[in-house]
Amino acid sequence: MPDINHMTPDDFRRLGYQMVDRIADYWSTLQHQPGSVPVSSVVIPGEIYAKLPASAPEEGEAWDAILADLDRVVMPGITHWQHPSFFGYFSANNSGPSVLAELFSAGLGVQGMLWATSPAVTEVEMRVMDWLGRAIGLPEAFLFGETPLASSGGGVIQGTASEAALVAMVAARQRATQGGAAGPLVVYTSTQAHSSIAKSAAVAGIAHSTHDPERVRLIDVDNELAMRPDALAREMRADIAAGRVPLLVAATVGTTSTTAVDSIEAIAHELDRLNAPVRPWLHVDAAHAGAALVCPEFRWLSQGVERADSFCFNPHKWLLTNFDCDCFWTRDRAALVSAMSITPEYLRNAASSAGVIDYRDWQVPLGRRFRSLKLWFVLRHYGLEGLRAYIREHVRLAAAFEALVRADDRFEVVTRRTMNLVCIALRAAPGESLDHTNARTKALHRTLNASGTMLVTHTVLPNGRYVIRFAISGTYTREEHVVGAWNVVMRQADQLSA
Amino acid sequence: MPDINHMTPDDFRRLGYQMVDRIADYWSTLQHQPGSVPVSSVVIPGEIYAKLPASAPEEGEAWDAILADLDRVVMPGITHWQHPSFFGYFSANNSGPSVLAELFSAGLGVQGMLWATSPAVTEVEMRVMDWLGRAIGLPEAFLFGETPLASSGGGVIQGTASEAALVAMVAARQRATQGGAAGPLVVYTSTQAHSSIAKSAAVAGIAHSTHDPERVRLIDVDNELAMRPDALAREMRADIAAGRVPLLVAATVGTTSTTAVDSIEAIAHELDRLNAPVRPWLHVDAAHAGAALVCPEFRWLSQGVERADSFCFNPHKWLLTNFDCDCFWTRDRAALVSAMSITPEYLRNAASSAGVIDYRDWQVPLGRRFRSLKLWFVLRHYGLEGLRAYIREHVRLAAAFEALVRADDRFEVVTRRTMNLVCIALRAAPGESLDHTNARTKALHRTLNASGTMLVTHTVLPNGRYVIRFAISGTYTREEHVVGAWNVVMRQADQLSA
Numbered sequence: 001m002p003d004i005n006h007m008t009p010d011d012f013r014r015l016g017y018q019m020v021d022r023i024a025d026y027w028s029t030l031q032h033q034p035g036s037v038p039v040s041s042v043v044i045p046g047e048i049y050a051k052l053p054a055s056a057p058e059e060g061e062a063w064d065a066i067l068a069d070l071d072r073v074v075m076p077g078i079t080h081w082q083h084p085s086f087f088g089y090f091s092a093n094n095s096g097p098s099v100l101a102e103l104f105s106a107g108l109g110v111q112g113m114l115w116a117t118s119p120a121v122t123e124v125e126m127r128v129m130d131w132l133g134r135a136i137g138l139p140e141a142f143l144f145g146e147t148p149l150a151s152s153g154g155g156v157i158q159g160t161a162s163e164a165a166l167v168a169m170v171a172a173r174q175r176a177t178q179g180g181a182a183g184p185l186v187v188y189t190s191t192q193a194h195s196s197i198a199k200s201a202a203v204a205g206i207a208h209s210t211h212d213p214e215r216v217r218l219i220d221v222d223n224e225l226a227m228r229p230d231a232l233a234r235e236m237r238a239d240i241a242a243g244r245v246p247l248l249v250a251a252t253v254g255t256t257s258t259t260a261v262d263s264i265e266a267i268a269h270e271l272d273r274l275n276a277p278v279r280p281w282l283h284v285d286a287a288h289a290g291a292a293l294v295c296p297e298f299r300w301l302s303q304g305v306e307r308a309d310s311f312c313f314n315p316h317k318w319l320l321t322n323f324d325c326d327c328f329w330t331r332d333r334a335a336l337v338s339a340m341s342i343t344p345e346y347l348r349n350a351a352s353s354a355g356v357i358d359y360r361d362w363q364v365p366l367g368r369r370f371r372s373l374k375l376w377f378v379l380r381h382y383g384l385e386g387l388r389a390y391i392r393e394h395v396r397l398a399a400a401f402e403a404l405v406r407a408d409d410r411f412e413v414v415t416r417r418t419m420n421l422v423c424i425a426l427r428a429a430p431g432e433s434l435d436h437t438n439a440r441t442k443a444l445h446r447t448l449n450a451s452g453t454m455l456v457t458h459t460v461l462p463n464g465r466y467v468i469r470f471a472i473s474g475t476y477t478r479e480e481h482v483v484g485a486w487n488v489v490m491r492q493a494d495q496l497s498a
Numbered sequence: 499m500p501d502i503n504h505m506t507p508d509d510f511r512r513l514g515y516q517m518v519d520r521i522a523d524y525w526s527t528l529q530h531q532p533g534s535v536p537v538s539s540v541v542i543p544g545e546i547y548a549k550l551p552a553s554a555p556e557e558g559e560a561w562d563a564i565l566a567d568l569d570r571v572v573m574p575g576i577t578h579w580q581h582p583s584f585f586g587y588f589s590a591n592n593s594g595p596s597v598l599a600e601l602f603s604a605g606l607g608v609q610g611m612l613w614a615t616s617p618a619v620t621e622v623e624m625r626v627m628d629w630l631g632r633a634i635g636l637p638e639a640f641l642f643g644e645t646p647l648a649s650s651g652g653g654v655i656q657g658t659a660s661e662a663a664l665v666a667m668v669a670a671r672q673r674a675t676q677g678g679a680a681g682p683l684v685v686y687t688s689t690q691a692h693s694s695i696a697k698s699a700a701v702a703g704i705a706h707s708t709h710d711p712e713r714v715r716l717i718d719v720d721n722e723l724a725m726r727p728d729a730l731a732r733e734m735r736a737d738i739a740a741g742r743v744p745l746l747v748a749a750t751v752g753t754t755s756t757t758a759v760d761s762i763e764a765i766a767h768e769l770d771r772l773n774a775p776v777r778p779w780l781h782v783d784a785a786h787a788g789a790a791l792v793c794p795e796f797r798w799l800s801q802g803v804e805r806a807d808s809f810c811f812n813p814h815k816w817l818l819t820n821f822d823c824d825c826f827w828t829r830d831r832a833a834l835v836s837a838m839s840i841t842p843e844y845l846r847n848a849a850s851s852a853g854v855i856d857y858r859d860w861q862v863p864l865g866r867r868f869r870s871l872k873l874w875f876v877l878r879h880y881g882l883e884g885l886r887a888y889i890r891e892h893v894r895l896a897a898a899f900e901a902l903v904r905a906d907d908r909f910e911v912v913t914r915r916t917m918n919l920v921c922i923a924l925r926a927a928p929g930e931s932l933d934h935t936n937a938r939t940k941a942l943h944r945t946l947n948a949s950g951t952m953l954v955t956h957t958v959l960p961n962g963r964y965v966i967r968f969a970i971s972g973t974y975t976r977e978e979h980v981v982g983a984w985n986v987v988m989r990q991a992d993q994l995s996a
Contacts (some may be wrong), residue, residue, distance in 0.1 A: 009526035145552075
């Protein structure tokens with residue numbers, strides 16, 4: 001019988017140092033020689049696939065052979081999300097403290113599905129969720145506080161904002177059903193909301209597909225691309241009149257396209273005035289922008305949050321905590337737990353019977369890893385003042401970038417910059433058609449990414465305008481990268497118009 | 499403005515070595531001095547919570563202070579899942595290669611939601627899913643093969659088997675709806691199936707709650723605790739006659755309670771004979787037992803799998819790959835993708851339009867990390883022969899443990915041992931009531947865990963029998979730990995009967 005080639009602790013030590021070196025070297029290159037790394041991978045579809053054999057090896061291979069393939073096969077197919085000139089999508093921050101916590105969590109290899117399966121996983125998470133909730137100004141109703149079992153709220157780490165939206169819908173459905181609501185359920189969100197709202201409604205069986213306008217109403221937005229509360233109210237009233245049940249409103253604080261901000265306050269006001277048998281659940285999706293709430297000057301973003309039922313944001317986007325880490329708070333955890341709880345015999349235990357928090361009832365999966373450890377490390381290593389400084393620096397850089405764009409009359413800043421995202425486009429020449437201006441902006445977009453010096457992504461506004469998004473939120477993004485990107489933009493614009 | 503205290507690459511190197519040392523020392527202690535670590539944490543509810551402050555620190559703290567609290571506050575609340583005498587639930591294996599891949603994935607910090615967001619994440623995953631699929635004997639219809647876009651199947655990594663069950667249901671609903679099925683949807687699984695089946699049906703809105711016998715039918719089992727195909731057929735026929743739509747059958751290969759095995763073949767046969775407008779989706783949940791399929795001698799477990807629509811198992815349980823890593827294959831990926839796909843403007847890109855695999859359409863979340871890297875490392879480091887040896891060794895130890903139990907007439911092996919799980923109970927004394935025997939077994943169970951020398955969990959069989967489960971599948975579990983556990987069991991049984 002062949003040996004089982006377990007890595008000994010000493011081998012792990014040696015190879016672990018190597019792996020730490022590899023990451024330190026990688027980060028060092030990204031920070032100190034970013035020009036040596038094209039931000040986007042240039043492989044073509046199938047290229048990496050073709051370099052890998054069809055079957056796993058029968059015999060174990062040498063560690064060095066695996067690492068050699070990591071360099072040869074994998075790295076060319078990597079688009080570098082931690083590159084300081086990655087301005088695409090929203091960033092997916094990592095950081096030293098977070099990665100080391102992730103490492104320790106993997107090494108511990110414990111399960112947090114029940115309090116009893118490793119009590120620290122649950123109790124550290126409860127505290128850290130309170131820490132972060134307080135840090136972003138959530139009211140006590142969303143926290144555990146000093147007597148968690150007496151509280152009706154609390155926070156939990158989900159994988160992503162998609163999963164947060166899904167559990168919010170499931171909790172809302174539970175509350176509506178228990179409240180006697182009957183009829184087709186309807187979810188409301190704006191035309192600018194993240195696709196995960198419609199997708200979650202389809203997964204939850206509320207909608208019949210990811211595009212079901214009868215079950216997921218995409219509400220019109222105003223000039224600033226925020227949901228129009230009056231339009232929301234009108235749709236809800238029409239649905240009630242037709243025997244449908246307004247189930248949940250998903251407000252977006254910081255849309256993915258343009259970081260537009262729905263007014264939680266105004267939406268809550270419409271819910272108050274609604275003559276519905278069961279008040280619809282108000283969920284706030286602040287996936288990216290929630291991180292900014294650690295700064296008091298950005299609290300206007302979440303004004304009215306005390307009237308929401310649930311709130312989520314992703315420290316894995318803009319708060320130095322590597323993916324995955326979505327923080328979800330609700331002030332009605334009973335609705336969530338009663339919708340999701342199921343206790344087969346093999347999970348029964350004395351602590352659960354005595355009423356501890358069992359986080360498996362707060363999420364779709366049963367198993368869960370020790371993700372609060374990375375938040376704990378990040379919050380303690382940086383401190384709240386450090387995190388505020390981090391957010392403010394990106395916002396300062398975004399403002400500086402915006403000023404550069406505004407000073408060049410070939411360009412327009414197309415939407416209001418609320419935080420760290422700047423949406424730009426080429427200005428229409430007199431008499432130029434929208435399609436033509438869009439084509440020029442699109443061509444510019446392509447050349448920027450093809451240059452290898454940056455990665456930017458785009459969106460299309462409701463008015464049809466094609467815009468390039470500069471999301472400035474990389475862990476290692478500095479003024480030089482932002483200014484450098486602008487210089488490339490100007491140069492490419494020159495060439496395209498030449 | 500305070501500094502942003504980013505860890506420099508050199509600091510990361512130094513602190514990373516420290517963290518690697520910490521894990522190496524931890525694993526070394528578990529392997530070489532397991533007696534020095536009580537398997538279960540003995541903290542009481544609230545104990546750790548009380549040791550943590552209510553709010554995050556304003557100023558960043560010293561790294562050593564964080565690590566000191568890790569030792570002082572967190573570690574006492576850890577139940578050691580990697581302890582060689584952890585026999586509870588099913589194990590959640592980690593291993594050196596897997597943890598180092600997880601570390602590198604966290605350090606890279608790339609997103610795999612689209613092919614375009616980092617092509618290697620998608621293409622390595624496609625290959626590794628084919629590798630593992632071949633290794634466990636799945637037919638080509640479940641794989642990508644050499645022309646992935648021409649294949650109608652393929653595999654994807656999900657977080658857990660719960661999420662696999664959920665996406666299977668969503669795909670099944672899509673296929674049924676497209677096939678013209680109308681009427682209430684019904685899911686079928688056995689009374690012994692994992693609670694995630696009922697929970698997923700509730701989340702998906704197929705069932706009205708996690709306990710909804712009209713929508714999730716828990717089918718009777720035979721003497722070996724396998725689903726009775728005849729009972730399944732009867733229920734499906736009755737539902738069809740009543741205008742309901744049999745949507746999905748979840749067969750379990752290796753139940754959580756006792757590793758009982760439903761016959762995929764017999765269930766598929768009943769589905770063939772069913773006169774249903776749309777053939778119900780056959781999903782196989784082999785969460786724990788699937789790992790054993792790397793050995794040809796265990797292929798009987800999955801006989802008939804070529805007639806299933808989807809199959810999943812968790813390398814994070816018994817295949818040396820740290821949580822989370824559920825492998826899900828389907829041979830009808832079109833149903834899955836068409837149910838889950840939604841493409842807002844900000845995610846459009848040339849590669850997607852040209853038809854690459856975008857894994858976000860195969861799962862509930864949008865974002866996804868580079869999880870295939872750990873499977874790739876594990877498969878290459880151990881090789882298939884190494885993994886087979888690993889599985890066989892645990893099965894050998896389980897057989898040895900079973901023999902020890904059978905040799906002691908105070909005990910019974912209560913269910914058939916199919917693999918690595920041994921279910922034992924105290925034998926009833928002549929004339930003793932079931933309740934009384936159960937109480938004695940329960941008392942034994944309590945004292946075993948309280949001894950700190952092992953962790954075992956229990957289940958209750960359909961006949962009411964309380965049994966203690968010994969799941970032998972720890973990365974570092976050796977003969978001495980199994981024999982040692984048996985010695986403790988005998989000693990405690992002596993004391994309880996004294």
